[in-house]
Amino acid sequence: MSKFRKKKKGMPAVNTAALPDIVFMLLFFFMVTTTMRETELQVENPRLPSATEVKKLEHKSLVSTIYVGKAKDAKYGTSYNKIQLNDKIASADDVPAFIINERSKVPENQQPFMTTSIKADKESNVGTITDIRLKLRDVNALKISYSASKGDN
């Protein structure tokens, strides 16, 4: 009888050698598409308004971003009107210096194409935006983009 007894055999191991390859492929995809946030957000991630007439921002290196929203740090209060420039909460009076600093990073022939993107929370006040706009006009940074997501309402 023992002649016919089936040999005890474990399950053959599944060959997983290709698994790292697949994972690496995914990894490379994410590494390439990732843009690291260069500034730490000091305001809560602004809830952008949505609009239908949006245009994509081109030339990322020519875009300087101003965030407006509620400060994460409670010591700045709870209003949605805090302005963030670079890494810290600032006031509208600091905007010209910020723009001039951004401008110095860009070669001269590209400077007219520089755009200021205002990422403001829905509940911010128009007054804050106007203050920024007036300061931008003072330093001749005339191209602006009100950041909004595409969609109806």
Place this chain on the structure above:
Amino acid sequence: MARRENPEINAGSMADIAFLLLIFFLVTTTMNVDSGISKKLSEKPPADYVPPIIKEKNIFEVNLNFRNELQVEGERMEIKDLKDAAIAFIDNGGGEGKIEEGVKTGPCTYCKGEKSESSSDHPNKAIISVLSDRGTEYGVYLKVQNELLRAYTELRNRLSKERYGISFDELEESYKDDRNNVALQKKVDDIKNSYPQIISDAEPTSSGN
């Protein structure tokens, strides 16, 4: 010494390491699509600047108060009706256009509006003035801007379809792909000049807050 086969290197943990990295990138990635409503600010006027006198009927007044209520030409309005009101105003064509480089543009031949005496003369004279309060919510303000832009887009698309058989969006898109095409550029400029976007932002009031 007995010949030995090369022992295989155990690569089982390689996947784990790759996964670790992968998850790190997955978490830190922000897939942000940067899009927005672009605007060009007007230049700072010189100190002795005297604003030109504009006829009342050529100004389309849009007011927003601190309660986010909309008032258009002195009457309350819902945001959803703003686009049509703006179109009616821009496209009215009740008179002569402005004089460009010494040449009169004459009456608007492509306008389909009512040609009413009390509304705008010509699209290139029609000014939309947005006055908002400092306390107005930014989201509402942007929605209003968006509606006004939509009015222009609709008019431009219509005219472009009439003249060139394709919508202005498509026209602009094909121009973007072919920057050196002079004929295409002429078409784009033609439509743009027929319905120029003149939206001005007045200094906000500060009644509320």
